[in-house]
Amino acid sequence: MGEVSNEVRRLETLIEINALINSQYRDVRVLLSRIMESAERLIGSDASSLLLVDSGTKQLYFEIALGDKGDDVKKYILEMGEGIAGWVAVNNRSLVVNDAENDPRHFSLIGEDTGYKTRNLIAVPLRAKDEVIGVLEVINKSDGDNFNDEDLRFLEVLADQASIAIQNARDFGQLSSELDKLRSRVRSVSDSIEKEFIWKSPLTGRVLEQADRIASADSPVLILGESGSGKELLADRVHVNSDRKDGPFIKVNCAAIPQDLIEAELFGYVKGAFTDAVRDKQGYFERADGGTLFLDEIAELSQAAQAKLLRVLQDGSFQRVGGESSVKVDVRVVAATNEDLTDCVEAGNFRQDLYYRLAVLPVVMPPLRERPEDIEALAYHFLKGFREERNDVPVSFSLDALEVLLSYRWPGNVRELQNAVERAVITCRGKKEIEPEDLALPGKNRETVEYRGKNLKDSVTLFKKSFVREVLLAHGGNQTLAANALGIQRTYLSRMIKELNIDHRGDEA
Ligand SMILES: Nc1ncnc2c1ncn2[C@@H]1O[C@H](COP(=O)(O)OP(=O)(O)OP(=O)(O)O)[C@@H](O)[C@H]1O
Numbered sequence: 176m177g178e179v180s181n182e183v184r185r186l187e188t189l190i191e192i193n194a195l196i197n198s199q200y201r202d203v204r205v206l207l208s209r210i211m212e213s214a215e216r217l218i219g220s221d222a223s224s225l226l227l228v229d230s231g232t233k234q235l236y237f238e239i240a241l242g243d244k245g246d247d248v249k250k251y252i253l254e255m256g257e258g259i260a261g262w263v264a265v266n267n268r269s270l271v272v273n274d275a276e277n278d279p280r281h282f283s284l285i286g287e288d289t290g291y292k293t294r295n296l297i298a299v300p301l302r303a304k305d306e307v308i309g310v311l312e313v314i315n316k317s318d319g320d321n322f323n324d325e326d327l328r329f330l331e332v333l334a335d336q337a338s339i340a341i342q343n344a345r346d347f348g349q350l351s352s353e354l355d356k357l358r359s360r361v362r363s364v365s366d367s368i369e370k371e372f373i374w375k376s377p378l379t380g381r382v383l384e385q386a387d388r389i390a391s392a393d394s395p396v397l398i399l400g401e402s403g404s405g406k407e408l409l410a411d412r413v414h415v416n417s418d419r420k421d422g423p424f425i426k427v428n429c430a431a432i433p434q435d436l437i438e439a440e441l442f443g444y445v446k447g448a449f450t451d452a453v454r455d456k457q458g459y460f461e462r463a464d465g466g467t468l469f470l471d472e473i474a475e476l477s478q479a480a481q482a483k484l485l486r487v488l489q490d491g492s493f494q495r496v497g498g499e500s501s502v503k504v505d506v507r508v509v510a511a512t513n514e515d516l517t518d519c520v521e522a523g524n525f526r527q528d529l530y531y532r533l534a535v536l537p538v539v540m541p542p543l544r545e546r547p548e549d550i551e552a553l554a555y556h557f558l559k560g561f562r563e564e565r566n567d568v569p570v571s572f573s574l575d576a577l578e579v580l581l582s583y584r585w586p587g588n589v590r591e592l593q594n595a596v597e598r599a600v601i602t603c604r605g606k607k608e609i610e611p612e613d614l615a616l617p618g619k620n621r622e623t624v625e626y627r628g629k630n631l632k633d634s635v636t637l638f639k640k641s642f643v644r645e646v647l648l649a650h651g652g653n654q655t656l657a658a659n660a661l662g663i664q665r666t667y668l669s670r671m672i673k674e675l676n677i678d679h680r681g682d683e684a
């Protein structure tokens with residue numbers, strides 16, 4: 176009766192473990208411990224160990240050791256062939272030893288050191304494609320009995336399960352780190368090819384020069400600038416021009432992660448740190464080891480994450496959330512924000528010490544309106560990009576359209592310019608050139624014309640032109656209404672339209 180129910184329990188356990196293998200392959204150590212506990216319980220033993228072959232040194236180390244002396248045992252390393260586990264690994268054969276003390280293969284040192292006496296044991300190989308990757312053993316049958324063939328067979332089945340679990344975990348681990356590498360490589364390649372940094376303005380040139388100089392220094396970098404001005408592109412450039420270019424390049428948008436999760440995402444956590452922490456998890460800092468971590472929207476960091484970040488910047492170490500041991504990493508931090516960080520410091524939302532540490536090498540990406548020479552180059556760059564995607568895209572901008580681009584304020588900077596060109600490409604169907612109305616830029620910003628570098632006469636002309644066109648557009652191209660609004664004679668308006676070469680069709684397109 177007892178025999179039958181034991182067999183049933185063994186079967187049920189196997190089914191259960193099988194299901195676990197298929198669902199929780201990332202928790203491999205938990206799963207292996209579970210397999211070993213089942214082995215101990217269902218075979219009836221006092222202790223168990225799982226040893227793995229180190230692929231580099233070819234030695235056996237204790238991955239898991241359960242039982243009273245488990246923790247002490249873990250520090251031992253066995254050579255291949257050494258001890259019973261070593262014999263099993265070399266011979267790729269299971270072994271039942273019922274008189275360990277008199278077996279010449281028994282490695283007695285561990286027992287002598289730890290004071291644990293091994294009477295009998297079963298050791299079976301763990302295999303992956305017929306090759307031995309480790310050894311699973313159960314030690315000292317509980318009731319003082321000997322181990323029997325039944326026990327051996329059951330342990331062999333469990334060992335097969337454990338091998339599958341280990342293989343799954345290794346495949347998964349390898350796959351995810353390869354994916355990470357691939358991803359960051361693909362990203363830096365596509366960045367340098369597709370995301371060419373376009374510039375003409377001497378001001379932009381100076382910023383790039385500064386960024387390139389900074390790239391080779393290994394200190395943190397703080398990139399400041401308005402939204403859409405090209406901070407991320409600059410961060411890419413810093414990584415690609417640094418000695419870390421072949422290492423990982425991980426980008427994190429701090430604003431996209433909920434405040435209460437950000438610390439765990441950046442620094443990882445240990446199992447049990449909070450309800451959902453069912454296993455240990457690496458954070459972005461560990462994944463960026465040897466490379467660059469781009470922290471976008473840095474002003475959004477929680478206080479806890481700020482404290483940890485400060486410590487990493489100071490000594491390169493931190494603790495995972497809920498963890499006690501320090502993790503060391505070699506990561507260069509590039510941070511960016513469009514906020515005024517000194518304001519954040521003053522408001523008490525950003526640590527002053529962290530600000531000073533980050534602001535060692537600040538780079539400021541100027542707003543687009545302060546580097547008007549870049550506008551035309553960027554506009555043509557984006558236009559060319561769209562032409563590669565579709566074949567009905569005009570090859571150029573009309574002079575008027577270019578002037579609109581130059582006189583607009585660009586509160587959304589390069590991103591807004593890119594969007595405006597995209598919109599124009601869609602609405603201008605069939606035209607040879609992109610016209611001002613295709614750009615559909617909001618009028619209320621148009622009065623802010625770029626006058627820098629122009630003399631008074633040219634500036635006045637530019638202003639007149641932009642203002643008159645604005646009013647004309649607002650009145651649907653009706654010159655009588657526009658002249659009224661401007662407070663001038665209709666004849667004077669039409670002369671201005673001719674002289675200044677103003678597009679007087681209004682909003683008809
Ligand atoms: N000099 C440039 N040459 C080519 N493309 C650029 C340039 N500057 C910006 N861009 C493009 O404009 C868009 C916005 O740039 P980016 O994402 O770097 O801005 P950002 O400063 O990080 O903006 P945000 O503060 O909103 O995150 C991107 O598509 C980027 O590729």
Ligand SMILES: [Mg+2]
Nearest residue numbers: 406407471511
């Ligand atoms: Mg950005």
